[in-house]
Amino acid sequence: MKKQAIGAYRKFFKFLPIPFLRKYREWVRRAAVLFLCTVLILNFCACWNRRELNTLAIVLGTGLDVGNQPDTLELTAQVVRAGEMKSGGSSPDGSASAEKAFVNMQGTDKSVLAAVRGISHMANRRLYFPHNQVLIFSSELAKQDIAEGLDAFLRDYEARMNVHILVSKGKASEVLEEECELEKIPSVHISGMIENQESNSETVIVTMRDFAIAMLSGSTAPVAPMIEVHESGGKKRGKLEGTAVFKDGKMVGELDGMQTRGLMFATGKAKSSVITVDTKWGQVVLEMVHSRTSLEPVKAEDGSIRIELKINENGAIESNETTEDMSRLENLELLKKLGQEAIRSDVESALSQARSLSADVFGFGEAIRREYPEEWEKMKENWDEVFREIGLDVQVEVELRSTGGLTRPVTPGGAE
Amino acid sequence: MKLEKGCISGWEFLFSVFCFMQGTMLRSGFIISVTRNDSWAMAFTGLLLALPIVGIYAALLYSFPGKSLIEIDDIIFGPVLGKAVSILYLFFFLSLCALNTRDLGDFVVGYMMPETPIAAINLLFLLVCVYAIYKNMKTLLRLSIVFCILAVGAIVFNFILILKDVQVDFLKPFFRLPPMKYVQGTVSVTAVPMGEVLAFIMLAPMLKKSQKAGKPLLFGLTSSAVFMAVVILRDIITLGPLVSVVSLASFESVRYVSLAGVLTRMESLYAVVLIILFLFKVSILLYAFVLGLSELLNLKSYLPLTLLSASLVFFYSLFVFESVMENMNWGASTAPFFSLTFEFLLPAVSLLVACLRKVNSVSEVKS
Numbered sequence: 001m002k003k004q005a006i007g008a009y010r011k012f013f014k015f016l017p018i019p020f021l022r023k024y025r026e027w028v029r030r031a032a033v034l035f036l037c038t039v040l041i042l043n044f045c046a047c048w049n050r051r052e053l054n055t056l057a058i059v060l061g062t063g064l065d066v067g068n069q070p071d072t073l074e075l076t077a078q079v080v081r082a083g084e085m086k087s088g089g090s091s092p093d094g095s096a097s098a099e100k101a102f103v104n105m106q107g108t109d110k111s112v113l114a115a116v117r118g119i120s121h122m123a124n125r126r127l128y129f130p131h132n133q134v135l136i137f138s139s140e141l142a143k144q145d146i147a148e149g150l151d152a153f154l155r156d157y158e159a160r161m162n163v164h165i166l167v168s169k170g171k172a173s174e175v176l177e178e179e180c181e182l183e184k185i186p187s188v189h190i191s192g193m194i195e196n197q198e199s200n201s202e203t204v205i206v207t208m209r210d211f212a213i214a215m216l217s218g219s220t221a222p223v224a225p226m227i228e229v230h231e232s233g234g235k236k237r238g239k240l241e242g243t244a245v246f247k248d249g250k251m252v253g254e255l256d257g258m259q260t261r262g263l264m265f266a267t268g269k270a271k272s273s274v275i276t277v278d279t280k281w282g283q284v285v286l287e288m289v290h291s292r293t294s295l296e297p298v299k300a301e302d303g304s305i306r307i308e309l310k311i312n313e314n315g316a317i318e319s320n321e322t323t324e325d326m327s328r329l330e331n332l333e334l335l336k337k338l339g340q341e342a343i344r345s346d347v348e349s350a351l352s353q354a355r356s357l358s359a360d361v362f363g364f365g366e367a368i369r370r371e372y373p374e375e376w377e378k379m380k381e382n383w384d385e386v387f388r389e390i391g392l393d394v395q396v397e398v399e400l401r402s403t404g405g406l407t408r409p410v411t412p413g414g415a416e
Numbered sequence: 417m418k419l420e421k422g423c424i425s426g427w428e429f430l431f432s433v434f435c436f437m438q439g440t441m442l443r444s445g446f447i448i449s450v451t452r453n454d455s456w457a458m459a460f461t462g463l464l465l466a467l468p469i470v471g472i473y474a475a476l477l478y479s480f481p482g483k484s485l486i487e488i489d490d491i492i493f494g495p496v497l498g499k500a501v502s503i504l505y506l507f508f509f510l511s512l513c514a515l516n517t518r519d520l521g522d523f524v525v526g527y528m529m530p531e532t533p534i535a536a537i538n539l540l541f542l543l544v545c546v547y548a549i550y551k552n553m554k555t556l557l558r559l560s561i562v563f564c565i566l567a568v569g570a571i572v573f574n575f576i577l578i579l580k581d582v583q584v585d586f587l588k589p590f591f592r593l594p595p596m597k598y599v600q601g602t603v604s605v606t607a608v609p610m611g612e613v614l615a616f617i618m619l620a621p622m623l624k625k626s627q628k629a630g631k632p633l634l635f636g637l638t639s640s641a642v643f644m645a646v647v648i649l650r651d652i653i654t655l656g657p658l659v660s661v662v663s664l665a666s667f668e669s670v671r672y673v674s675l676a677g678v679l680t681r682m683e684s685l686y687a688v689v690l691i692i693l694f695l696f697k698v699s700i701l702l703y704a705f706v707l708g709l710s711e712l713l714n715l716k717s718y719l720p721l722t723l724l725s726a727s728l729v730f731f732y733s734l735f736v737f738e739s740v741m742e743n744m745n746w747g748a749s750t751a752p753f754f755s756l757t758f759e760f761l762l763p764a765v766s767l768l769v770a771c772l773r774k775v776n777s778v779s780e781v782k783s
Contacts (some may be wrong), residue, residue: 157527162674209658209672216657370588 219365
């Protein structure tokens with residue numbers, strides 16, 4: 001069968017000097033194979049879209065500000081300087097290296113992509129976004145419109161959905177200039193800082209995906225953590241504080257740290273948190289390690305819907321600044337009660353702030369849509385008013401599992 | 417070279433069907449844009465609707481053991497009309513081949529090499545398919561078990577890695593869309609991935625017992641429906657409402673994986689597996705076309721046709737759609753009707769005529 005096929009080909013290539021080829025057949029075959037292999041190897045580097053590392057400007061953080069001309073925005077791209085990353089904080093001769101490990105490139109134009117193109121007029125390398133870790137909107141821009149910047153970053157095939165979104169109180173470009181000591185690059189510092197917020201539950205952690213999901217919902221108000229540059233010890237440092245609340249694609253207000261914690265408790269995002277309670281003997285600090293939240297809409301007999309929020313916290317006594325023995329069961333009950341009150345007041349404070357902004361940061365609307373779609377159809381038209389009125393039952397349960405390494409406080413003469 | 421008979425086992429056939437179906441994962445986006453957060457259920461309703469179709473195929477294969485689709489047509493409809501019907505089938509295989517090649521090209525261009533012309537990718541891809549056919553199809557079918565492990569492994573691996581970022585609530589509320597949407601979704605699933613197993617009727621004579629092709633077909637389809645549901649479920653619980661907005665849901669959800677800053681950027685893994693599965697699928701479709709064509713033209717060997725057909729597919733795939741948007745529009749509106757004509761209507765008519773004329777291979781031999 002194979003011979004037939006070869007015969008057909010031979011007939012086809014009659015015009016070629018076949019006898020010559022036959023003589024050197026083995027040689028020709030080898031040459032052809034070698035040639036093919038070479039061509040294939042050349043193809044491995046994917047010729048069209050090759051990107052050599054030394055032609056890329058790897059962006060680690062992006063900031064968006066309002067531009068100085070009307071209707072423009074200013075994009076700050078933080079590009080890593082790989083050579084400086086390696087050299088360490090100070091050079092071997094002891095003098096501190098003056099070179100920063102990053103460069104902030106700025107472009108101003110009417111849209112994000114135009115600004116990126118604008119930067120290419122000033123740089124020999126091409127901005128490369130897949131390693132972008134943070135996207136910072138200045139609150140000034142966020143108050144105008146956030147959708148434009150977001151769409152460009154979500155749509156681009158290079159962009160990823162797990163980029164952290166932040167809102168800066170001042171200019172975003174200033175945040176990207178912050179002086180950090182533990183990291184060489186502010187963007188890396190900021191994204192690490194965000195991941196570290198799990199330990200205090202006072203800052204929301206929001207990726208592009210979370211933000212987009214909240215935005216797509218008709219009722220939920222997207223939130224993003226806020227960052228601020230403040231001076232301490234002559235250095236400008238970034239600090240995460242509070243939460244920006246969005247509605248209809250614009251920033252409409254803020255939640256402070258405690259309200260943010262209330263929000264995190266209510267949405268079940270809180271991981272560990274520290275609650276300081278005042279007893280009549282002094283301060284006691286409780287550390288919550290596990291948190292479980294269930295947010296459920298319940299339908300009353302008359303057809304109205306209430307939200308039932310159950311928060312279950314589980315933790316330990318972390319420090320006891322009083323002289324009282326807190327391991328006694330009646331004191332434990334008292335601490336639990338105080339802890340519950342603290343959490344409840346956080347949640348209620350967040351709720352009242354959300355109501356005053358008429359922004360459903362908790363996702364009550366989504367919860368109702370999921371559980372009672374028919375009722376939701378009726379109330380979604382005037383959800384803003386319903387949200388302000390909707391009843392919320394908060395049940396907080398605090399469990400204290402241990403008193404840490406000490407049972408009684410170490411006080412003068414406490415051994416007696 | 418004729419089709420080798422009786423060289424693969426039922427299990428290999430089953431895994432081949434499974435891999436063939438998994439290659440269509442990319443198209444899950446069409447279903448998700450219709451039925452949103454209930455799309456996972458469409459895998460099962462689609463399977464239910466596909467059962468009668470598979471039943472028809474199995475009945476055809478049962479009544480004509482060891483015969484391929486083209487020969488069956490000749491027996492049922494006679495030499496002239498049979499040829500006409502066969503040409504219709506061949507056109508369908510050719511179109512499927514081109515559409516799938518186009519899908520792969522769009523995927524690679526859209527997500528990995530945006531500046532590369534789609535022609536370069538399609539050409540290289542088809543060359544590999546041709547190579548696979550030259551090197552004997554049964555080898556590829558036997559390899560299906562390896563591809564199957566790869567595909568299942570990638571799905572399970574990605575599913576586990578994404579678990580920390582999912583929110584099961586996204587699945588609620590269940591089944592709140594207008595009923596027509598579910599009908600549309602079900603028909604889509606039945607027509608576009610499931611019915612395409614029609615190509616396996618061409619391969620059935622390769623089975624050791626071609627009369628028993630029904631069972632591996634059915635189990636292959638069922639297992640692929642299960643994994644299809646798993647993949648769609650994963651996309652929905654990872655992306656929530658975003659799932660119907662992004663252009664490639666499973667790619668985006670794999671992209672979201674980020675575990676301890678180490679296990680990130682898994683999409684390359686996904687892309688490799690996907691390209692392998694596509695390769696498998698297009699090879700089978702191309703093979704079905706080439707084999708059918710050689711039988712139609714009474715050629716001794718299908719090999720000389722392979723490269724020629726591949727070049728036909730290549731040009732077809734280039735001009736079949738102008739843009740991804742056109743592709744999506746086709747997938748959402750016309751594709752199910754186009755496919756069902758060949759997948760359901762023609763075989764059903766064949767079976768009906770066969771029953772009415774009371775022909776089967778035995779009587780053919782006698783006459």
